[in-house]
Amino acid sequence: MRLKVNGSEHDLDADIRTSLLDALRDHLALTGSKKGCDHGQCGACTVLVNGRRVNACLTLAVMHEGDEITTIEGLGAPGHLHPMQxxxxxxxxxxxxxxxxGQIVSAVGMLGEARDNWPSHASESLDGQVELTDAEISERMSGNLCxxxxxxxxxDAIRDASGKGAA
Structure with missing residues (x-):
């Protein structure tokens, strides 16, 4: 299979049952995404697929040929960190x-969702600008446990980064 991760194409020889998380960690040595629960409950494995948040432990790598995958390693680098970092x-x-x-990658994806005015359960309105209150941020980040x-x-970090165009 061929995956595009952090802007680079990678050919992998992996079993078709390999999760995206295992492909990233074991085949591409991108160990920033963590294997916490391996059941999609903690969010430590969160990556962006085409700009949207995905629990990498719950999806198969083969399902993402042609997709743009971004891991924590692809957001920033030492000396040139992403605003969220x-x-x-x-x-x-x-x-x-x-x-x-996972928190940082999820926060970047979440800000994109808010920018696109996707409502959450905490949103005041279903058809308006999303206001990033503490309750709104907490609800949107509830899939990432600490x-x-x-x-x-x-x-506080997410609210501050939202004003710096961190999405």
């Missing part, structure tokens, strides 16, 4: 750091 550092939006790559409970700092 900078904001997480500035607001101390991590503790142990295990969930942080065992260390850094949630207040994560919300």
């Amino acid at each position: 900078e904001s997480f550092l500035h607001h101390d939006g991590y503790q142990c750091g295990y969930c942080t790559p 065992r260390c409970s850094a949630y207040p700092n994560i919300v």
Whole structure:
């Protein structure tokens, strides 16, 4: 199979039952996306597929030939961080750091959804501009768990990065 990850094409010789997460970690050595629960419940494996959030542990790699896959490694690099990565550092939006790559990638995807005015369960209106209140951000990020409970700092980081065009 051929996958486009972080702007580069990769040919993989992998079993068709290989999850996208295992393809990224085991075949491409992109270990930023973490295997937390391997059941789609924690969000540590979140990547962007064509700009939308996906739990990489729940989808097969072969299903994403032709798609644009972005991992945490594709968002920024040392010395040239993505605005969301900078904001997480500035607001101390991590503790142990295990969930942080998934949180950051999910936050970037979430801001894209909000920019496109996709409502959530916390949205005031179904047909208007999405206001990123604490409740709105928390609802939209509810698929990403943090065992260390850094949630207040994560919300602050996302709110700050949203004003910097982090989506």
